[in-house]
Amino acid sequence: MNVQPMTDEDARAIQTWTYEAPYDFYNQTPSEAGIKELMAYQAVHETDELIGFYCLGRYAQVPNDTYVYDDTHIDLGLGMRPDLTGQGRGRRFLETVLVEAKRTGKPVRLTVAAFNGRAVRLYEGAGFRKIASFEKDTTRFLIMVN
Numbered sequence: 001m002n003v004q005p006m007t008d009e010d011a012r013a014i015q016t017w018t019y020e021a022p023y024d025f026y027n028q029t030p031s032e033a034g035i036k037e038l039m040a041y042q043a044v045h046e047t048d049e050l051i052g053f054y055c056l057g058r059y060a061q062v063p064n065d066t067y068v069y070d071d072t073h074i075d076l077g078l079g080m081r082p083d084l085t086g087q088g089r090g091r092r093f094l095e096t097v098l099v100e101a102k103r104t105g106k107p108v109r110l111t112v113a114a115f116n117g118r119a120v121r122l123y124e125g126a127g128f129r130k131i132a133s134f135e136k137d138t139t140r141f142l143i144m145v146n
Contacts, residue, residue: 001046001096003054010050011038019082022115025139026079044096051089054078054097056104062111062141066134073109073145076101090122098126098146107145114140 015030015038028034041055060077061069069075078097080090101108110128112119120142128144135141 001044001051001092003096003100004043004045006039006041006043006053008035008039010043010053011035011041013050014038014053014079017079017082019085023082023085025113025115042097042100044093050081051084052078052080052093052097054100056101060111062136064134064136064141067132067141067143069109072106074101074104074106075109075111077111086118090118091125094122094126109146110144112142112144114142120144 012030012035015028015034017027018024019026037059038053040059041053043050044052044054055077056074058069058075060075076097078094080093098108108128110123112123114120114133123144123146126146128146130142130144132143133140134143
């Protein structure tokens with residue numbers, strides 16, 4: 001796997017990805033504003049094929065009224081192409097993006113929807129632990145650190 005700057009083509013492809021329920025929570029509505037935000041992310045490719053993306057910093061934070069993000073950690077957000085999820089490929093994908101996140105020199109923090117058990121198990125297996133949670137709209141989110 002290799003990390004590359006996001007291209008317009010990659011960003012437009014990501015906006016077409018369709019996850020099945022309950023992961024459809026992560027589906028994006030195509031928009032120019034969404035494309036603009038994705039251009040601040042990094043694309044992850046494998047054999048010249050887009051397989052996922054990640055972002056660092058404020059883009060990885062979920063705005064809310066309860067949990068206050070501080071700058072003691074680097075926030076990491078990531079997503080894998082829907083047809084590749086649930087196949088045991090997440091560990092290698094996560095390891096690839098963690099290498100990049102750790103270059104900041106800060107411990108890594110993730111915010112994940114609590115219903116996403118696959119992701120929570122993956123993160124726990126990589127050494128992340130839950131430190132807090134909050135509700136936004138009807139979704140509970142977990143804050144995890146490594």
